[in-house]
Structures are given as C-alpha cells and as structure tokens.
Amino acid sequence: MTDQTVSMSSRLRQFRLSDKSFATAVSVGILVLMVIFLVIPAVSILLRSFVGDSGWGLENYTETLNSGRIRELVGNSLTVSAITAALAVSLAYVYAYSIQRTNVVFKSFLRIVVMTPLFAPSLVQAQGLIFLFGRNGAFNRFFGFDFDLYGFWGIVLANTLYTFPYAFLILSAALAAADARLYEGAVVMGAKPMRIFQAITLPSTRYGIAAACFVSFSLSITDFGNAIVIGGDFNVLATEIYNKVIGQGKFGLGAVIGVLLLAPAVISKLLERRIARGQHALITDGSKPLVIGINRSRDLAYGIYAYVVAGMFLAVPLIVLLASFVRLWPYNLSFTLKHYSFDVQNGAQPLWNSIVVALATALFGVVLVTIAAIVVQKFRTPLRGPISFLAILPTSIPGMVLGLGYVLAFNNPANPLNMLYGTFPLIVLLYIYYNHAQGFLITTTSLKQISSTFDEASTMLGGSQLRTLFKVTLPILWPTLVGVAVFFFMRAMVSLSAVIFLITPQTQVAAVSVLQLSDRGANNQAAAFSVCIMLIVLAMLLLARSVLWLAGAKNITLIR
Structure with a gap:
C-alpha cells in the first residue's frame, strides 16, 4: 500500500x-x-x-369530575366537534369532488377561495357570521330575518368554516389519485354512476375521509376563538380553561381540564394512524390516469354547488372588510377610515x-x-x-x-x-x-x-x-x-x-387584540385588525411566490 x-x-x-x-x-x-x-x-x-390546595393528590380531579358542569362541558364539546366534523367533511368531500372529478370552470379560483380561513385568526369566522346573521347582522337588520346565531349552532357553523379548508386539502388529495381501469371496467359491466361511486370512489377515499374527520374533530374541540366570540351562554372545554385560568386564577383546575381536552385529541390522532396503516397504494406502475369526460348536466350541478360554497367563504371576509370601513355597524354605514387609526390601548403596536x-x-x-x-x-x-x-x-x-x-x-x-x-x-x-x-x-x-x-x-x-x-x-x-x-x-x-x-400588555399580538376588541363590543375596530392580519399574510404569500417564480421554482406549494 x-x-x-x-x-x-x-x-x-x-x-x-x-x-x-x-x-x-x-x-x-x-x-x-x-x-x-x-x-x-x-x-x-x-x-x-x-397539585391542589392541600398538596399533592386527586383533589383537582375529584372537584372537577364530580361537578355536573364539567360533564355538561364535555358533552357540549364532543357534540359540537362531532357535528362540525360531519358537516365539514361532507361539504368538503362534494367540493373536492367538484374540483377533482368534474369539469367545473376556474378551479384555481375555487381552491383559493376556500383557503381564506387559513389567512386569519379562527375567530374571524365567528366575526363574519355575526355581521351576517347576528342580532344586528345584515340578514336580520336589512332583510327582516330573525336568526338566532349565538350558542350551539353558531359555534358549529363557525367551526365548520374554520375546519373546512383542512378537510378539503385532505380529501382533494385523496380524490386526485384514481386508476382509470377500474372505472372503465365498471362502465363496460353496465354500472350506473351512483353504483360506481359507491363501489369504487367512496372505498378508495375512505382513509382520506377518516383522516379529514379526525383532523376536523381535533381542530373543533380545541378551538377557542370561535367559541368565545359566538358561543354566548353555551360553553365548551376550551372556553372553560380560559375562564379558570384567566378569570379565576385556578391553574390546578385549568390543568385538569387541559388533560381532559388532551385526551380526545390524542385518541383521534391514534385512531387516524391506526386506520392509515391499512391504506394500500391506489396507483401502480400499470395504472392509467383518469380522464374526466364531458357531462354538461353533472358539471353544471357540481359547478352550482361549488360556487355557492365559494360564495359563503367569500362572504365572511368581505363582510368583515365592509364593517371595517363603516362608522358604526349596522347603524351608521357611512364610509370612514377611523378604525384603521387604531386609537385603542397600545394602538397599532400589536400588529408590529x-x-x-x-x-x-x-x-x-x-x-x-x-x-x-x-x-x-x-x-x-x-x-x-x-x-x-x-x-x-x-x-x-x-x-x-x-x-x-x-x-x-x-x-x-x-x-x-x-x-x-x-x-x-x-x-x-x-x-x-x-x-x-x-x-x-x-x-x-x-x-x-x-x-x-x-x-x-x-x-x-x-x-x-x-x-x-x-x-x-x-x-x-x-x-x-x-x-x-x-x-x-x-x-x-x-x-x-x-x-x-x-x-x-408589553407583548400584545394582533390576534389577541381582535379577541379583546370583540369581547368589549368594538366590532368595527376588531374587523380592522382582522383585515390587516389577512392582508399581511396575503402579502407574505405573494412575496414568497414571487421569489420562487423569479428563481424558477414554480411548482412549490406554499399552503399545505
């Protein structure tokens, strides 16, 4: 060597x-x-x-679990989250199907619109719903309706809007993968569209459905913003933690509720992983890509549905935007920029x-x-x-x-x-x-x-x-x-x-300012803060997209 x-x-x-x-x-x-x-x-x-008042032990658990209120709160949280998951996944599945399996026009626009809840604090959904359907909302005030939004259904609707984008992303990915050979074989055997959906499409996306259900459930049961803004007298576990810690200073009881809140989130995550283990590959080396055929009646029906849903998602940020530019919603709708002067405690500092x-x-x-x-x-x-x-x-x-x-x-x-x-x-x-x-x-x-x-x-x-x-x-x-x-x-x-x-007070951030302004009834100023948050996030998205485009990396997805 x-x-x-x-x-x-x-x-x-x-x-x-x-x-x-x-x-x-x-x-x-x-x-x-x-x-x-x-x-x-x-x-x-x-x-x-x-750790209770008398030292180490089960005192906090005993006090909490023996309370009829905590059983009511657990029931409230589970019910709200279950219904939210069912609504969000059902609506998102049809919406994702409209984009992935039909020839609906302007699909990119439809995708972007339902992503808007990701650009703002979760409570913006509650804000928008209050401006639309609250006691002084547009529908009640100007069209003579009598919607009672606050409480159980208000939280469900707000959480459905909040969790919809997450369910849509999962289900859209599940519906994007398909082997055309299965569908061709079903057509040759004379199967009708509904039968094909039940026998091929639905089973092939069941893991995506399960994942979307668990994600929507977990997000809903742990959400705090929508529940505290639109919940009224209807309380859930997330708001109870806030009340115990901030309102009463009972950290031990708050910790117990935190453990209770942690349990369903962990269980849903474990179930999701267990179900995902059974998933098998839908696309193999012999697969043929699915080509969406022309069917005018189908495309029209799904197109109407997609644009109605998109309209709902556009209505929320648009009504918040409108409220930020009027003097006093809904009594004085004259245009003003005064809410953007942020003449409140700390001013615009929370935004910076x-x-x-x-x-x-x-x-x-x-x-x-x-x-x-x-x-x-x-x-x-x-x-x-x-x-x-x-x-x-x-x-x-x-x-x-x-x-x-x-x-x-x-x-x-x-x-x-x-x-x-x-x-x-x-x-x-x-x-x-x-x-x-x-x-x-x-x-x-x-x-x-x-x-x-x-x-x-x-x-x-x-x-x-x-x-x-x-x-x-x-x-x-x-x-x-x-x-x-x-x-x-x-x-x-x-x-x-x-x-x-x-x-x-020294470390205030904008999302918390929105909550505090809403809590004390300064809804127009809260709307202005929300608009600023959304614009800042959108500006960063556009800046990053521009950098990637100039560098030639055009296929990177910024929202996942």
Whole structure:
C-alpha cells in the first residue's frame, strides 16, 4: 500500500470521526431543545393537575369530575366537534369532488377561495357570521330575518368554516389519485354512476375521509376563538380553561381540564394512524390516469354547488372588510377610515409585534425543523428515534394546553429559564414548537426525495457532512424551506389559542387584540385588525411566490 493510499484512508477516517461527532452534537442539541420547550411544558400540565390546595393528590380531579358542569362541558364539546366534523367533511368531500372529478370552470379560483380561513385568526369566522346573521347582522337588520346565531349552532357553523379548508386539502388529495381501469371496467359491466361511486370512489377515499374527520374533530374541540366570540351562554372545554385560568386564577383546575381536552385529541390522532396503516397504494406502475369526460348536466350541478360554497367563504371576509370601513355597524354605514387609526390601548403596536414575532418564528422555525429533519433522515445516531417521535408530538397537543404548559413551566422561579417568561422570545418558541410537526413533515418529505447518492459521492470525495449539507442538500431543498417559512409566518400571525395565556400588555399580538376588541363590543375596530392580519399574510404569500417564480421554482406549494 502506497503512502498516498494510507494518507487518503487516514483522512477518510478523520472525516468519519468528525462527522460522527458533529452528528451527535447536533442531535443532542435538537433533542435538548425539544425536551425543554415541548416535553417539560406538557409534563408541567400533568403534574400541576395533581397539585391542589392541600398538596399533592386527586383533589383537582375529584372537584372537577364530580361537578355536573364539567360533564355538561364535555358533552357540549364532543357534540359540537362531532357535528362540525360531519358537516365539514361532507361539504368538503362534494367540493373536492367538484374540483377533482368534474369539469367545473376556474378551479384555481375555487381552491383559493376556500383557503381564506387559513389567512386569519379562527375567530374571524365567528366575526363574519355575526355581521351576517347576528342580532344586528345584515340578514336580520336589512332583510327582516330573525336568526338566532349565538350558542350551539353558531359555534358549529363557525367551526365548520374554520375546519373546512383542512378537510378539503385532505380529501382533494385523496380524490386526485384514481386508476382509470377500474372505472372503465365498471362502465363496460353496465354500472350506473351512483353504483360506481359507491363501489369504487367512496372505498378508495375512505382513509382520506377518516383522516379529514379526525383532523376536523381535533381542530373543533380545541378551538377557542370561535367559541368565545359566538358561543354566548353555551360553553365548551376550551372556553372553560380560559375562564379558570384567566378569570379565576385556578391553574390546578385549568390543568385538569387541559388533560381532559388532551385526551380526545390524542385518541383521534391514534385512531387516524391506526386506520392509515391499512391504506394500500391506489396507483401502480400499470395504472392509467383518469380522464374526466364531458357531462354538461353533472358539471353544471357540481359547478352550482361549488360556487355557492365559494360564495359563503367569500362572504365572511368581505363582510368583515365592509364593517371595517363603516362608522358604526349596522347603524351608521357611512364610509370612514377611523378604525384603521387604531386609537385603542397600545394602538397599532400589536400588529408590529405580530409581524416581528412572525418573522422570527419563520426564521428560527425553518432552522430548527430543518435540523431535526436532517438528523432523522441523514444522521445515523441513536437519537433519531426519540427526535422523530417528539418532532410530530405537537399534532396531539392542543394549542391552549401547550400554552398553559408554558405558563406553568416558565413562570416558575425555580426554572433557570424563568427570565424568558413575559418576553417575545418565549412566544416565538411556543409558535415554533406548536407548529413544529407540520414543518418537520414537509421538510422530511422533501429530504426523502433527495437521493443518497449525493451524500455518498461527497463522502468519497472527502467532503464532510456539514459541507455536503451546505453545498448539496440545502441548495436543492431551499424552495421547500421557503414554503415552510411562509407556513410558520402565517401560523404565527393568526394563531390565538396557543398564545392567549402568555400575552402581557408589553407583548400584545394582533390576534389577541381582535379577541379583546370583540369581547368589549368594538366590532368595527376588531374587523380592522382582522383585515390587516389577512392582508399581511396575503402579502407574505405573494412575496414568497414571487421569489420562487423569479428563481424558477414554480411548482412549490406554499399552503399545505
């Protein structure tokens, strides 16, 4: 063996040793952050639920579970969420079918319209419904109707609008995959359209339906904004946590309700995963793409349905926009810009706070989920399993529960990180880890599409893992990371329930301002704040899309 060969082997061993140390250090660092900002807050909720006035024990559980009110609240939450899921999934299925399986015109427009709830805080749906159907809403005031919106059905309708986009995205993906051979065979055998739907289409999308049901149910049972704005005297578990913690300062009882709220979310997630394991591939190498034939009566019927639904989704933000430009809804409809002067406590500062927090969340969120995804997909360390598990754990933790966990964990003088409490950095970290799972899954999916031959070639040429990441992996991955950054920005601008317990007068954000203004009856100013939030999110989406278009990455989806 020549000296040159020995020298090359020695350098490769050094690179491998350096790579191993680097991978271990990064893995430990990312795992420590997950434990501090995800596991400890979740555990703090559980531990605090066992601490009553007389010390450790089941006092809080006994007081809560023996209360007739809590049984009523559980029943209310389950009923509202079940009906919401049924409505959202049923309506979204037909809407997705209209776009994927018919020749309805302007499909891109129809897709964008039903995504509007994603651009605003969840309570904007309740806001819009109140302006339309409330006691002083447009239909009651100007058309002589007598709708009683507040209460059970108000929450159901608002949550249906809120969860519809998530159900639509899942069902649209499920309906997009189809093997034309099955449909051709059914037609040859003389099957009617309804029979084909029952025998082929519906069974092939059952996993998508199940996933959409579980997602809609989880989002509804953990939503706080719609319930508190439009619920009236009808209370659910999410509003009860707020009342116990903010209104009464009973953190122990709030923690118990948090555990109760966590249970259905976790169960629905486990059921979704169990059902998904049984899914099989619908498209194989012998499949033929389904071509949508011309059927004027079918296309007309589905087109009417799609545009009626789209009209409902347009009506909500448009009525909120209109209310922001009138002096006093609905008594004085003269045009004014006074509500955009934000002559309220803190003025427009919450909007600027939200923008700064959202930008920081986007920047640091992308960094953290990318590192976590690289650790799981590229590094071969014993910590891959725990990191992968913790990375998707937030999908099972409601925002209000995690936010309360942050209060209990970091508003504790014994915690060395107590200095973070009441600051913007802690809010940024909460937003990052609350939305961590979605960003991680998107990034991991893109990493899986990058062949390992790039890493192997780099290693053979003597490149370290760090050099390979910066020279090979990240340049390929960057368009996806732009999409993930936009996702984090959007969620930080519109999320309400996760941050409601962490807000102080100095750290006020726009979504909370909307809630507080609505709560004290300043609906026009609340509408102006909502409009500003939606415009900021849309501006960021357009900016990111422009960057991707100029860079030639035109096929990246920014809303997932």
